[in-house]
Amino acid sequence: MxxxxxxxxxxxxxxxxxxxxxxxxxxxxxxxxxxxxxxxxxxxxxxxxxxxxxxxxxxxxxxxxxxxxxxxxxxxxxxxxxxxxxxxxxxxxxxxxxxxxxxxxxxxxxxxxxxxxxxxxxxxxxxxxxxxxxxxxxxxxxxxxxxxxxxxxxxxxxxxxxxxxxxxxxxxxxxxxxxxxxxxxxxxxxxxxxxxxxxxxxxxxxxxxxxxxxxxxxIVFEGRKDHGDAAIAEAQTWLASHFSVVSPVEEMVRRSGLAERTFKRRFTDVTGLSPIEYVQRLRIEDAKRRLERTDAPVDEIGWRAGYEDAAFFRRLFKRLTGLSPGAYRKRFRVPQFARGGENQ
Incomplete structure (x- = not known):
């Protein structure tokens, strides 16, 4: 047997x-x-x-x-x-x-x-x-x-x-x-x-x-800040509350007093991301929080994050998170039944 x-x-x-x-x-x-x-x-x-x-x-x-x-x-x-x-x-x-x-x-x-x-x-x-x-x-x-x-x-x-x-x-x-x-x-x-x-x-x-x-x-994006480069750390601090401004990379370069190539090289070396990639991560992280916590339309959220081109915002959001903005909101928004709504 x-x-x-x-x-x-x-x-x-x-x-x-x-x-x-x-x-x-x-x-x-x-x-x-x-x-x-x-x-x-x-x-x-x-x-x-x-x-x-x-x-x-x-x-x-x-x-x-x-x-x-x-x-x-x-x-x-x-x-x-x-x-x-x-x-x-x-x-x-x-x-x-x-x-x-x-x-x-x-x-x-x-x-x-x-x-x-x-x-x-x-x-x-x-x-x-x-x-x-x-x-x-x-x-x-x-x-x-x-x-x-x-x-x-x-x-x-x-x-x-x-x-x-x-x-x-x-x-x-x-x-x-x-x-x-x-x-x-x-x-x-x-x-x-x-x-x-x-x-x-x-x-x-x-x-x-x-x-x-x-x-x-x-994944929640947190920029690397334990690198010891004071000029880049100061730029990161400024960017944390100004990422949605027009041309943030150029403004960081200007504020740093460094040559553009020097700034971009040092920024990339210590953070692991180019300045524009870092900006994009901050903007998408802000958009994620708004999608989770507000009922604002997706295009408005993209605009508030710093993107006038709604189609570009949607493509970038999906590339970085793996989900479209609408799918992200559906997954992470507190469901209606948990918010005391009628559809329980």
């Missing part, structure tokens, strides 16, 4: 910095196949995943929220696993402290050598990156931690606008981006190892969403 396929062993890593919502959400979805099989006959009755919560030692730990969680197994005691998954972690003011969890880093590297895939949700990549296995590869991380990640791990090319990146040989180095993109990670794992129908059933049952437009719509 044919034998039932063994479930894939998932080592879900728990550290005190972990976010409870991500960790428990991943655990619940990967363990939900008994429920899913009742709703869809195409779902296998045999659970395809066996999830262990692992850490430096078994026992209760307090997570970033202060809530307790019980760690079932010490990573050092696990001889083999198929998937090592690190959920999002919350970084404090001092950033990520490397070397705090050498047993977990060694465990992830050892399991990878034996064929396991390594997965991170959101900022969980900070821990997995200590293995060195992601060096030279692309990875995604929460956009709010992207600069910290780039400083800490300069050999990894971070792409915070990406929802999910599968890199390395055998696509064994998986990272997902900001916050609830762990939805995309678990659905990806289900598609990869169980099949699309099972992922679709999980998405329906839990109301999970693929972030098919990427994460660019969620």
């Amino acid at each position: 044919p034998t039932e396929p063994r479930p894939l062993h998932v080592s879900l890593v728990a550290v005190p910095e972990a976010a409870m919502s991500t960790l428990v959400g991943i655990y619940d979805v990967l363990n939900a196949f008994g429920l899913l099989a009742r709703t869809d006959p195409a779902i296998p009755d045999t659970p395809p995943f066996a999830v262990d919560i692992v850490g430096t030692a078994p026992g209760e730990i307090s997570l970033a929220s202060g809530l307790p969680l019980r760690v079932g197994r010490a990573a050092a005691d696990i001889a083999a696993t198929d998937i090592v998954l690190v959920p999002s972690v919350v970084l404090g003011p001092q950033g990520w402290k490397q070397g705090r969890y050498p047993d977990l880093v060694d465990f992830a590297a050892r399991m990878h050598r034996q064929g396991a895939i390594l997965c991170s949700a959101c900022s969980g990549i900070f821990l997995l990156a200590e293995t060195g296995l992601f060096d030279g590869h692309r990875a995604t991380v929460h956009w709010g931690y992207a600069r910290e990640f780039e400083k800490t791990y300069p050999l990894i090319h971070s792409e915070p606008e990406r929802v999910l990146v599968a890199a390395g040989e055998r696509q064994s180095l998986i990272s997902s981006g900001a916050s609830t993109s762990w939805h995309d990670l678990v659905l990806y794992l289900i598609v990869r190892f169980v099949g699309a129908p099972a992922a679709q059933a999980a998405a329906r049952f839990f109301a999970l969403q693929w972030h098919q437009d990427g994460l660019a719509p969620y």
Whole structure:
């Protein structure tokens, strides 16, 4: 008689910095196949995943929220696993402290050598990156931690606008981006190892969403200001409240007292964006807030941001955010039922 396929062993890593919502959400979805099989006959009755919560030692730990969680197994005691998954972690003011969890880093590297895939949700990549296995590869991380990640791990090319990146040989180095993109990670794992129908059933049952437009719509632009160039910093401060004026780049050059080529070169070197690109980011960020918080027409919002050409504004908005202004407003505006409207 044919034998039932063994479930894939998932080592879900728990550290005190972990976010409870991500960790428990991943655990619940990967363990939900008994429920899913009742709703869809195409779902296998045999659970395809066996999830262990692992850490430096078994026992209760307090997570970033202060809530307790019980760690079932010490990573050092696990001889083999198929998937090592690190959920999002919350970084404090001092950033990520490397070397705090050498047993977990060694465990992830050892399991990878034996064929396991390594997965991170959101900022969980900070821990997995200590293995060195992601060096030279692309990875995604929460956009709010992207600069910290780039400083800490300069050999990894971070792409915070990406929802999910599968890199390395055998696509064994998986990272997902900001916050609830762990939805995309678990659905990806289900598609990869169980099949699309099972992922679709999980998405329906839990109301999970693929972030098919990427994460660019969620990113809040903050210009780089920790560069030490006083003249450029002064220009950035002025621009923060004058980005909508006519010819803002020329005005910044004039106010700086620098030659135009010198100003533009220094600005680009320290901020990572040309002056006009920086202006565009500020203008689009202002437009995003107005779309979220007002009922003003799209063309008026573009004009207030500094664009007389409404068509150009719409094209630029979509290029930078991945959504049209109307689609952005629909996604991020507080819905009517939450504002106490009649259509509840």
